[in-house]
Amino acid sequence: MEGNMNLKLKIWRQKSTSDKGAMKDYQLGGVSPDMSFLEMIDVLNDKLIREGDDPVTFDHDCREGICGMCSMFINGEAHGPNRGVTTCQLHMRSFKDGDTIYVEPWRSAGFPVIKDLMVDRGAFDRIQQAGGFISVNTSGRTMDANAIPVPKEDADKAFSAATCIGCGACAASCPNGSAMLFVSAKVSQFALLPQGQPERKERVLNMVKQMDEEGFGNCSNIGACEVQCPKNISLENIARMNREYLMANIKPEN
Amino acid sequence: MKLESRIPEGSLEQKWTKYKNTARLVNPSNKRNIDIIVVGTGLAGSSAAASLAEMGYRVKTFCFQDSPRRAHSIAAQGGINAAKNYMNDGDSTYRLFYDTIKGGDYRAREANVHRLAEVSANIIDQCVAQGVPFARDYGGLLDNRSFGGTQVSRTFYAAGQTGQQLLLGAYSALSRQIGKGTVQMLNRHEMLDLVVVNGKARGIIARNMITGALERHSAHAVVLCTGGYGNVFYLSTNAMGSNVTAAWKAHKKGAAFANPCYTQIHPTCIPVSGDHQSKLTLMSESLRNDGRIWVPKKKEDVEAIRAKKLKPQDIKEEDRDYYLERRYPAFGNLVPRDIASRAAKERCDEGYGVNATGEAVYLDFSSAIVRYGKAQANVKGLANATHEQLVELGTEVVKEKYGNLFQMYEQIVAENPYKTPMMIYPAVHYTMGGLWVDYELKTTVEGCYACGEANFSDHGANRLGASALMQGLADGYFVLPYTIGNYLADEIRTGNISTDTPEFVEAENNVRQQLESYFKTSGKNPVDYYHRRLGKIMWEKCGMARDEEGLKWAIAEIKKLREEFFAEVRVPGSMQGMNPELEKAMRVADFIDLGELMCLDALDRNESCGGHFRVEFQDADGEALRKDDEYNYVAAWQWTGDASKPNLVKEPLIYENIKVQARSYK
Numbered sequence: 001m002e003g004n005m006n007l008k009l010k011i012w013r014q015k016s017t018s019d020k021g022a023m024k025d026y027q028l029g030g031v032s033p034d035m036s037f038l039e040m041i042d043v044l045n046d047k048l049i050r051e052g053d054d055p056v057t058f059d060h061d062c063r064e065g066i067c068g069m070c071s072m073f074i075n076g077e078a079h080g081p082n083r084g085v086t087t088c089q090l091h092m093r094s095f096k097d098g099d100t101i102y103v104e105p106w107r108s109a110g111f112p113v114i115k116d117l118m119v120d121r122g123a124f125d126r127i128q129q130a131g132g133f134i135s136v137n138t139s140g141r142t143m144d145a146n147a148i149p150v151p152k153e154d155a156d157k158a159f160s161a162a163t164c165i166g167c168g169a170c171a172a173s174c175p176n177g178s179a180m181l182f183v184s185a186k187v188s189q190f191a192l193l194p195q196g197q198p199e200r201k202e203r204v205l206n207m208v209k210q211m212d213e214e215g216f217g218n219c220s221n222i223g224a225c226e227v228q229c230p231k232n233i234s235l236e237n238i239a240r241m242n243r244e245y246l247m248a249n250i251k252p253e254n
Numbered sequence: 255m256k257l258e259s260r261i262p263e264g265s266l267e268q269k270w271t272k273y274k275n276t277a278r279l280v281n282p283s284n285k286r287n288i289d290i291i292v293v294g295t296g297l298a299g300s301s302a303a304a305s306l307a308e309m310g311y312r313v314k315t316f317c318f319q320d321s322p323r324r325a326h327s328i329a330a331q332g333g334i335n336a337a338k339n340y341m342n343d344g345d346s347t348y349r350l351f352y353d354t355i356k357g358g359d360y361r362a363r364e365a366n367v368h369r370l371a372e373v374s375a376n377i378i379d380q381c382v383a384q385g386v387p388f389a390r391d392y393g394g395l396l397d398n399r400s401f402g403g404t405q406v407s408r409t410f411y412a413a414g415q416t417g418q419q420l421l422l423g424a425y426s427a428l429s430r431q432i433g434k435g436t437v438q439m440l441n442r443h444e445m446l447d448l449v450v451v452n453g454k455a456r457g458i459i460a461r462n463m464i465t466g467a468l469e470r471h472s473a474h475a476v477v478l479c480t481g482g483y484g485n486v487f488y489l490s491t492n493a494m495g496s497n498v499t500a501a502w503k504a505h506k507k508g509a510a511f512a513n514p515c516y517t518q519i520h521p522t523c524i525p526v527s528g529d530h531q532s533k534l535t536l537m538s539e540s541l542r543n544d545g546r547i548w549v550p551k552k553k554e555d556v557e558a559i560r561a562k563k564l565k566p567q568d569i570k571e572e573d574r575d576y577y578l579e580r581r582y583p584a585f586g587n588l589v590p591r592d593i594a595s596r597a598a599k600e601r602c603d604e605g606y607g608v609n610a611t612g613e614a615v616y617l618d619f620s621s622a623i624v625r626y627g628k629a630q631a632n633v634k635g636l637a638n639a640t641h642e643q644l645v646e647l648g649t650e651v652v653k654e655k656y657g658n659l660f661q662m663y664e665q666i667v668a669e670n671p672y673k674t675p676m677m678i679y680p681a682v683h684y685t686m687g688g689l690w691v692d693y694e695l696k697t698t699v700e701g702c703y704a705c706g707e708a709n710f711s712d713h714g715a716n717r718l719g720a721s722a723l724m725q726g727l728a729d730g731y732f733v734l735p736y737t738i739g740n741y742l743a744d745e746i747r748t749g750n751i752s753t754d755t756p757e758f759v760e761a762e763n764n765v766r767q768q769l770e771s772y773f774k775t776s777g778k779n780p781v782d783y784y785h786r787r788l789g790k791i792m793w794e795k796c797g798m799a800r801d802e803e804g805l806k807w808a809i810a811e812i813k814k815l816r817e818e819f820f821a822e823v824r825v826p827g828s829m830q831g832m833n834p835e836l837e838k839a840m841r842v843a844d845f846i847d848l849g850e851l852m853c854l855d856a857l858d859r860n861e862s863c864g865g866h867f868r869v870e871f872q873d874a875d876g877e878a879l880r881k882d883d884e885y886n887y888v889a890a891w892q893w894t895g896d897a898s899k900p901n902l903v904k905e906p907l908i909y910e911n912i913k914v915q916a917r918s919y920k
């Protein structure tokens with residue numbers, strides 16, 4: 001009743017990790033251009049539930065592009081056709097009446113499907129646990145926050161790297177299934193800040209080691225990750241991480 | 255039930271220090287034998303879990319998202335307050351304390367708020383040490399901005415992603431502990447009951463959301479850091495999953511629920527665009543540093559704008575009503591949220607709303623853009639810069655400060671806010687009410703604690719901007735780790751707690767029965783249908799303006815809704831495996847009960863204060879009218895087994911240091 005767009009949806013349906021899964025067709029009317037993509041799926045799910053079908057399962061929470069939960073391949077692109085936005089920020093005005101839209105989960109060895117469009121991104125947490133932190137206790141009795149000035153340029157770059165939302169679009173878009181953009185964003189944030197210096201070497205070594213163990217592929221500088229990243233995380237971070245990694249390996253500990 | 259606030263003796267400034275000096279300790283070898291469950295991994299939960307694990311306790315942590323990093327705190331935008339006085343503008347611990355009490359309309363506890371102000375500076379030190387990339391100035395030092403209800407700049411920020419950066423900091427501390435094996439993290443697990451054994455919280459029942467299995471987890475103490483309940487209104491700025499279930503289950507097991515009706519309606523959110531709407535998006539309060547709020551002065555201009563015959567840029571300066579600056583000259587656009595929201599509602603109710611629904615006002619950056627442009631031109635030595643150049647330079651500055659917010663706005667509204675003023679309207683944002691806690695953050699159930707937005711503790715009837723992040727981290731890093739020891743000192747001989755006791759069995763069976771009940775009905779409508787209806791009742795009758803008649807009507811409607819919900823909701827699938835509709839059904843059932851309690855609380859409070867505005871109680875200028883001699887208390891509600899007949903217990907608020915007076919921002 002609200003909108004007048006009609007869409008043909010082709011959505012990946014998979015009951016569980018072990019299920020094979022397949023694309024399924026749905027016809028959906030009443031879509032308004034002001035709806036977000038996820039609200040369009042809400043409308044579909046409302047219809048499916050009322051008709052006695054199983055609704056489409058997908059991850060989402062904040063619906064404003066910051067939590068990193070939403071994760072869909074839309075017409076073959078992570079987070080859909082627009083650059084610099086997440087799936088939840090994509091609006092139906094980016095599509096036309098009569099369009100056919102393909103919706104699939106992240107496809108990556110590191111992200112097994114849980115159900116339908118929902119995947120397991122636990123690998124990212126484990127990479128973080130391997131070294132994505134500064135080992136400072138939470139007593140609050142550190143030094144005064146303004147004791148070490150940080151050049152604005154470094155602070156800004158560290159911040160840009162730190163805006164990664166951990167969505168996984170980079171690894172999912174990479175033909176090699178590499179998670180380098182995600183890992184390098186964290187490594188860069190700390191490498192750029194004075195606080196990150198003491199553990200600089202172990203951090204990059206440990207995080208890269210964990211990344212490899214999780215089954216992500218190697219980076220061959222294709223750059224698909226940067227294009228699909230909803231937060232415009234720059235490839236520069238990968239270059240920086242490569243340098244960090246080399247240095248950590250070359251310089252002997254003493 | 256008797257409420258013991260356990261506020262330490264002594265002068266306000268000395269209470270926390272004295273408390274810490276005398277609280278009992280648990281020695282390191284004993285800590286290794288003590289289990290603590292932390293539910294929630296937002297700022298409060300992540301910081302608490304990391305700190306407790308560092309201290310040596312065995313910690314288990316739960317969240318319903320797929321990673322602790324995705325807790326709703328991640329979405330916080332504008333900033334975090336701390337009394338650092340880096341700006342040298344007269345800030346101090348006392349001022350932060352005073353502003354918070356006044357901002358809360360004199361409905362918060364002095365001792366708790368003072369402690370919050372005391373530890374605030376440590377938070378910034380801690381976060382910087384963790385590598386949180388706060389905004390800095392060209393000298394490399396930390397920058398600050400202003401938030402509402404204050405006349406100093408004490409808000410630290412990281413562009414419009416402060417919550418993200420703080421949470422990732424706490425998440426990194428938590429990750430470090432998980433890596434060490436001191437914290438066991440259970441993602442995609444939802445707490446569905448609190449287990450109480452002999453009057454003490456001893457564990458929880460959680461559902462593994464992937465397999466559907468019900469699990470029993472035991473501990474010597476349970477800490478609830480499960481966030482706020484704004485989603486009772488269906489539409490709010492909260493994340494879709496934010497819910498009251500954990501707190502509500504604790505409430506049903508004996509934890510009093512305090513001030514449920516104190517809801518914060520945030521003045522600057524993107525207006526509702528249609529019936530499909532699933533959530534509302536905040537435009538951070540920090541924007542009020544630079545944005546000016548207005549509506550046209552003339553009705554004919556309003557009509558022309560609605561008919562798209564005029565653009566806001568076409569309205570001449572003298573034909574604009576900057577109503578906040580007009581009504582509140584001392585604070586202008588930076589009045590507290592409750593006041594700014596009501597003022598927007600007043601203008602829109604009078605017919606001055608600027609969008610098709612009549613529910614929107616402008617937030618305009620044009621003068622800030624020119625002002626910043628001039629400053630930049632001076633810095634760059636461009637003495638004869640044209641207006642276009644100034645706009646270009648100023649736009650860059652604004653972009654740096656708020657770029658991601660402007661991008662979010664443009665995505666949703668499809669209009670460029672650098673060029674056309676934003677349209678905004680108030681929306682539900684935060685809940686000051688929550689589980690009642692004493693000075694130690696303990697609920698009325700022994701061994702059950704509540705931190706962050708889940709408790710009612712520090713914000714009275716209205717929270718000041720940038721103070722929730724402060725409170726969450728203060729609770730988790732610096733308060734709870736001390737206070738919980740005072741309780742656990744008695745638990746060193748308890749030993750492991752079995753999950754085979756009748757209390758665990760019964761709790762699990764209860765949860766199973768509730769879950770199963772959803773599959774018995776044939777069902778008509780999906781869960782959201784009922785949730786939306788509940789939200790509409792709450793928004794219309796228990797939202798920005800409340801009155802006796804409306805609240806009574808709402809209570810009757812909620813009762814009807816509850817019956818319909820249980821008789822007719824349709825939940826697809828089964829208890830096994832991933833089932834988001836089942837999760838939602840469990841949450842909405844609790845929201846329905848909570849909604850009724852909120853209305854009862856609002857009805858009991860025959861005064862207006864902060865976010866609670868009873869139409870019957872206002873002065874000639876439409877300002878909230880408090881009744882201190884009758885209502886200067888915390889309303890703590892006790893569960894009686896009947897959601898419609900809760901028991902009210904009052905904790906009187908005693909002001910020894912601040913003079914209670916009418917709040918004025920004029």
Ligand SMILES: Cc1cc2nc3c(=O)[nH]c(=O)nc-3n(C[C@H](O)[C@H](O)[C@H](O)COP(=O)(O)OP(=O)(O)OC[C@H]3O[C@@H](n4cnc5c(N)ncnc54)[C@H](O)[C@@H]3O)c2cc1C
Pocket residue numbers: 293294295296297298299316317318319322324325326327328329330331332333334335416417443444445446479480481482491492493496497499500536538683684705706707708719720721722723724726
């Ligand atoms: C859009 C937005 C912007 C904001 N901006 C600011 C700001 O600039 N400054 C400021 O000070 N405040 C801001 N706030 C408020 C602030 O973000 C929140 O009050 C605060 O982050 C709450 O933190 P928390 O740790 O208490 O809870 P949350 O971050 O909400 O975390 C709740 C946690 O509990 C878990 N959980 C809940 N229920 C269960 C259950 N049953 N079982 C298992 N786990 C459960 C969740 O998984 C989650 O991990 C903002 C709020 C919003 C909505």
Ligand code: SF4
Pocket residue numbers: 163164165166167168169170171181182185225228229230231232233
């Ligand atoms: S780098 Fe970009 S695409 Fe990869 S996880 Fe971070 S935000 Fe997502």
Ligand code: FES
Pocket residue numbers: 059060061062063064065066067068069070086087088089
């Ligand atoms: S739902 Fe949070 S980023 Fe999309």
